[in-house]
Amino acid sequence: MRITAIDAEEHEEVYRVEDAEAGLKGFIAVHSTRLGPAAGGLRMRVYRCDDEALRDVLNLSRGMTFKNAAADLPLGGGKAVIIGDPSHDKTPAILRAMGRAIGQLEGRYWTAEDMGMTPDDMAVIAAETPFVAGLAGGDFASGDPSPVTALGVFNAVRRATRHRLGYDSLYGLTVSVQGLGNVGRHLAQLVHGDGAHLVVTDIDPARVAAAIAEWGAEAAAEDDIYKTGADIFAPCAIGGVLNAETIPQLRARVVVGAANNQLATPADGDRMAQRGILYAPDFVANGGGIINVAAEILKVADRPSWVASKLTALDATMEAILVAARTEGVSPNAVAERIVAERMSRAAA
Incomplete structure (x- = not known):
């Protein structure tokens, strides 16, 4: 070694x-x-x-660092x-x-x-180190965080949809999902259950075929997912997908996904705002998984209740970010980064 x-x-x-x-x-x-x-x-x-x-x-x-601070975790x-x-x-x-x-x-x-x-x-x-969470068994085991991550993203999708489109549910809307891994698959199931039509893409054709069979999803080629006629775009694969090349292609008016580091550069958050696209900052939207894991690290006795309360607080943080962004005429990402900086500064004081 x-x-x-x-x-x-x-x-x-x-x-x-x-x-x-x-x-x-x-x-x-x-x-x-x-x-x-x-x-x-x-x-x-x-x-x-x-x-x-x-x-x-x-x-x-x-x-x-941003995600844990946004979720108000001592991590x-x-x-x-x-x-x-x-x-x-x-x-x-x-x-x-x-x-x-x-x-x-x-x-x-x-x-x-x-x-x-x-x-x-x-x-x-x-078996080699105690500094591991997300275990399937044990006194404080939290298991697979993917469903909780997906639930947090789903909450953010609905929150952003209310702000940008004025709807309280996804019924009748089209959601395009990029990436059907553990989180993307759970998110697709949630938005389908809320009445949305799905357009999906993934590097694994079997995952796309399963989404078509299970939810009646429509398949899109990897490079075409940005320009589908979706109301909401959910990046749930790798980072950096929102950039100077892809943002002009977007027809969606809301972007909320599970992928980390979706913006290729900070300027891309402003670029979407200028196009009238509401972007929910990824490090807030996808914080559910680390909340679930944190309960194990912190040895929380009543994990389900604690996680539920933290998810509620995270949703409230997203609401505050979207309201402030609209009021101040800035991108939600700028507001979210400011909130994180404030929490970090208080910790250092």
């Missing part, structure tokens, strides 16, 4: 993690522990190069990535090696499942 420290602007700790015998190559990034120990999921995916993986973990860990922001295809590269040896690496941070970073990971994978990692 080799863990190499990397200097990174704005981050407290960043490490390259390699274990040749296990086949592990990845990164761990701790962006901030100002509010508490850093918490954020472990994802496994294919990257074109190590630099792309490093950029991803840096952006994701920073996003977790900082961190993230970890494993480079590889989870469908055939993932092994117990790789997971255990990552667990040993996480253990070396001695609780400054807590991990949980993210893209390419499952509660069973977390159990393998937990």
Whole structure:
């Protein structure tokens, strides 16, 4: 096992993690522990190069600082990535090696499942380190956070829809969902149950076929999802999809999704506002999963009630953001970042 420290602007700790015998190559990034120990999921995916993986973990860990602060949790922001295809590269040896690496941070970073990971994978990692949440079993086990993430996003979809379109439900509206992974699939089920018509895309044709069979969804090509005639666009795959190229294509008037770091640059939030598109900041909308995980990290006795109250508070925060953005004539993302900065400043005082 080799863990190499990397200097990174704005981050407290960043490490390259390699274990040749296990086949592990990845990164761990701790962006901030100002509010508490850093918490954020472990994802496994294919990257074109190590630099792309490093950029991803840096952006994701920073996003977790924002997400945890927006949800008013006593946790900082961190993230970890494993480079590889989870469908055939993932092994117990790789997971255990990552667990040993996480253990070396001695609780400054807590991990949980993210893209390419499952509660069973977390159990393998937990054999090497106690700093794991999202477990399927145990006294405070929270299990798969995906349904709770999806519920928080669904709440944000309905909230933004009321503000921009004036409807209290999604009945008769069209929602385009980009990405039908764990969260995207749960979100699609919720919006379908609220009466929306679905347009979907995913890199896995089987997921699209399942959505067509189960919900009567309409399929769209990956590059065409932005320009479908949807009322609401829900990015639920990778980050950076809202950018100078895609935003001009959007016909949706509301954008709310589960993906992290949806804006390629801060200017893209302003770009959507200028087009009259209401964007609900991702690090607020998708905070349900980390709320669920936090209950396990914090050893909350009555997790369901605590999570429900936190989701209600998160929805109220989104309402306050959208009201302030409309009143001040600025983008919701700018308001959300200001709220996070204020909470971080109070913690530092």
